[in-house]
Amino acid sequence: MQTPQKLKSQKPSNITKIHSEQLSKLKQKHHHEYDLLEDIRSFSKQRSIIEKEYAQALTKLAHGYLQKSKFPPPPDIKENPEFRKGRTISQVWKTVLEVTEAVGKTRQQAAESYLNQVSEPIKPIKTAKAHTAKKVLDQLATLQKELQGTVGELSKSHKSYSDEEHLAHDARTKYEEANRKVQKRSTGLFTSMAQLQQKSAKLNARRETCDQKANIVRNDYILNIAASNAHQKRYFYVELPQLMQELDGEVYDKAREFMTIISMSELECCGLTQECFTKIMADSCMISRDFNLNCFLHENPTYQESIVYPFDAQDGDKITHIVTEQTSLYDLEKDGKNAALLVAQSDRTIREQEQLLEQLKHLPPVDPKKFDHKKSEKKKDKKKEEREDKENDEDLDPETRMDYCRNNIRKAQTNKLKAEAKLELLRDAGISVDDYIAKAQADIESAEREARERAAAAETVSRLNSVRSDKESICEDSTASYTEDCTTDYSNARASVSSQFHPGRSYPLTAVALYNFAASTPDELSMQQGETLEITADGDGEGWVKARNYENKIGFVPENHLDIHGQEPQSASSYDNTSGSHCDDYSSPPGSATRQGYAADETPYSPYVDQDSNTWARVLYDYEAVSSEELTLKEGDIVQITSKQPRGLEDGWWLGVINDRSGMVPSMIMAELSSDELLVYAEVSMASKLERQPSNDMPPVHSAYENLESESTEENPMLPEVSDDSGVATTNGLSNLESPSVVNEPTQADLR
Numbered sequence: 001m002q003t004p005q006k007l008k009s010q011k012p013s014n015i016t017k018i019h020s021e022q023l024s025k026l027k028q029k030h031h032h033e034y035d036l037l038e039d040i041r042s043f044s045k046q047r048s049i050i051e052k053e054y055a056q057a058l059t060k061l062a063h064g065y066l067q068k069s070k071f072p073p074p075p076d077i078k079e080n081p082e083f084r085k086g087r088t089i090s091q092v093w094k095t096v097l098e099v100t101e102a103v104g105k106t107r108q109q110a111a112e113s114y115l116n117q118v119s120e121p122i123k124p125i126k127t128a129k130a131h132t133a134k135k136v137l138d139q140l141a142t143l144q145k146e147l148q149g150t151v152g153e154l155s156k157s158h159k160s161y162s163d164e165e166h167l168a169h170d171a172r173t174k175y176e177e178a179n180r181k182v183q184k185r186s187t188g189l190f191t192s193m194a195q196l197q198q199k200s201a202k203l204n205a206r207r208e209t210c211d212q213k214a215n216i217v218r219n220d221y222i223l224n225i226a227a228s229n230a231h232q233k234r235y236f237y238v239e240l241p242q243l244m245q246e247l248d249g250e251v252y253d254k255a256r257e258f259m260t261i262i263s264m265s266e267l268e269c270c271g272l273t274q275e276c277f278t279k280i281m282a283d284s285c286m287i288s289r290d291f292n293l294n295c296f297l298h299e300n301p302t303y304q305e306s307i308v309y310p311f312d313a314q315d316g317d318k319i320t321h322i323v324t325e326q327t328s329l330y331d332l333e334k335d336g337k338n339a340a341l342l343v344a345q346s347d348r349t350i351r352e353q354e355q356l357l358e359q360l361k362h363l364p365p366v367d368p369k370k371f372d373h374k375k376s377e378k379k380k381d382k383k384k385e386e387r388e389d390k391e392n393d394e395d396l397d398p399e400t401r402m403d404y405c406r407n408n409i410r411k412a413q414t415n416k417l418k419a420e421a422k423l424e425l426l427r428d429a430g431i432s433v434d435d436y437i438a439k440a441q442a443d444i445e446s447a448e449r450e451a452r453e454r455a456a457a458a459e460t461v462s463r464l465n466s467v468r469s470d471k472e473s474i475c476e477d478s479t480a481s482y483t484e485d486c487t488t489d490y491s492n493a494r495a496s497v498s499s500q501f502h503p504g505r506s507y508p509l510t511a512v513a514l515y516n517f518a519a520s521t522p523d524e525l526s527m528q529q530g531e532t533l534e535i536t537a538d539g540d541g542e543g544w545v546k547a548r549n550y551e552n553k554i555g556f557v558p559e560n561h562l563d564i565h566g567q568e569p570q571s572a573s574s575y576d577n578t579s580g581s582h583c584d585d586y587s588s589p590p591g592s593a594t595r596q597g598y599a600a601d602e603t604p605y606s607p608y609v610d611q612d613s614n615t616w617a618r619v620l621y622d623y624e625a626v627s628s629e630e631l632t633l634k635e636g637d638i639v640q641i642t643s644k645q646p647r648g649l650e651d652g653w654w655l656g657v658i659n660d661r662s663g664m665v666p667s668m669i670m671a672e673l674s675s676d677e678l679l680v681y682a683e684v685s686m687a688s689k690l691e692r693q694p695s696n697d698m699p700p701v702h703s704a705y706e707n708l709e710s711e712s713t714e715e716n717p718m719l720p721e722v723s724d725d726s727g728v729a730t731t732n733g734l735s736n737l738e739s740p741s742v743v744n745e746p747t748q749a750d751l752r
Helices: 012-068 089-184 193-248 251-284 289-299 326-361 368-377 382-387 398-428 433-478 490-501 675-692 703-715
Strands: 509-513 532-538 544-548 554-558 562-564 615-619 638-643 653-658 661-666 670-672 722-725 728-731 734-738
Touching (some): 012 193, 398 433, 532 562, 638 661
Antiparallel strands (some): 509 532, 509 562, 532 544, 544 554, 722 728, 728 734
């Protein structure tokens, strides 16, 4: 124990307070140490449980994966010394599992150390400390009581000394005053000298008696002071340190031992973990794709042996090269042209897809939930999805569209490689494939240029439709005096005419399709025989109604193709009642399945015929049929492709229909049209026919119409002028694309 400081002077009355404070602090010290021991014991016990569960789970986890997987030794690659320094993923993973299992066992030992070397030994130490504390505190109370007795005697002697000393002091004071009067002979009227001397003698005797008593009491007080100080010194320097040492016992030594055990156990676990995983980290840095790939190829030599197909000669055939005889030269030239065209098309596809891919990479990030919601609402039409231009489908997320772009690039590169291999053989055989390649590239460039022109034409048609709409509005205003049912809005005119077809009919109605019907314009609706439809309104011409199918698609269908439930039979006279109205221009003859706005013999070209089962393509350059089953094509013709594998395999020939003629067409000279391109062709063809259509059935044109036409042409030089020249649509005098071929609508006999 530390040597106590020099004792300070204290009043005897403060000893009780000091002893109470000492006893209280000592009890607090004991309780604090007792609680610390309990905390260490409880912590070690719980830590032991946690470490044991963690170690068992860790060992079980690693052991399970070690038993689950087989870890063959890596092959010894002696060809390249650099690869022998590498590590495979299996090697490093096996090391991780083995180290994890070893760490688990080490932590299990640490858990046992926490329990057996810390938690359990603390229990008897706590019990001994509690027993020792009770005994030591009782002894301390006894010692303090004895010391307080000694200090009590000191207090009594001090009081006696104080009283006697005061009396002696008074006696000395009175004696000195009386003796001074005697020496001065201060006699008075009633006091004589003898009386003064007698009084001085009495006070002197009393002074001596008081001094004797004061000396005795003072001596006793001094002795008690010495005894009290000696007792205090023994109490502070001997007895109190002994009691505190007895109270502490082995607590601090054991606590040091327990803390050392806890630290050593954790350091063993951490040291093993650090050592092992430092080695694993070094091995992980040696993992490389080259080393793993070489190991895989070493174990699987089939990946290193490229398959080469030799020419398998039959019946002793010794010719192993291409023969350019006159009979086969035509076929070789056709193959060369097809291959050259495929190379040019592949180059164009690669270029376009790379540009689209670069654009998609710069798109801002989007929320994938938005596209998941669109996918859930979109109907699953497999035929449409297989034919759809998915990289341009905005309903798909950018990542999916980028995947489609990469896939298209891959396919184009493969096709180009195969075509170039064919061209190389043809070049070696003396075929002038370079001319074919140059012509194919020129054709592709021409097609791209025409695509740009079609885009410009689409904008031209849009402006033309806007101007025509304004003109029709003025025209209808000028003829308002001739009819009350025709309004300036074409949709209102359609509604007024439709209301006259079936007066008194209430919609919606349910109907069943009696025949198949293929839509030929965007606002018509395809249907299959037996399909249930909902009739929502009359059509825009007699014999047509607006219907909705199960996919919630709305369009016009011929009424004579439907079995309408709840409809009363109508005679032909019901249609004749409307023939006298002022809107005869908007109706068709009774029983006709021709939509209003087109004559029966002027069915406009529309590429929207049965898009779910057919494809439309544009002819890139002229082709002359060489057999009866082939079709003669002109550059710019629009062909309806009905089958891409008419013979059951992809042989480069498609089955197509043009001008009601069906036959084989070479796929290499065909460019499939997207839905946007089809729409442009339909609008251009429609605009061209509207320009050629005679205006006999139109009401007189108001003068404002002519003024508007002249003003719009003069004030807006960018406004296109559409004219017709032998079936070619021209814009501002420049022929930019040919009018597509007319595909006739199917007759009712065909539909049946």
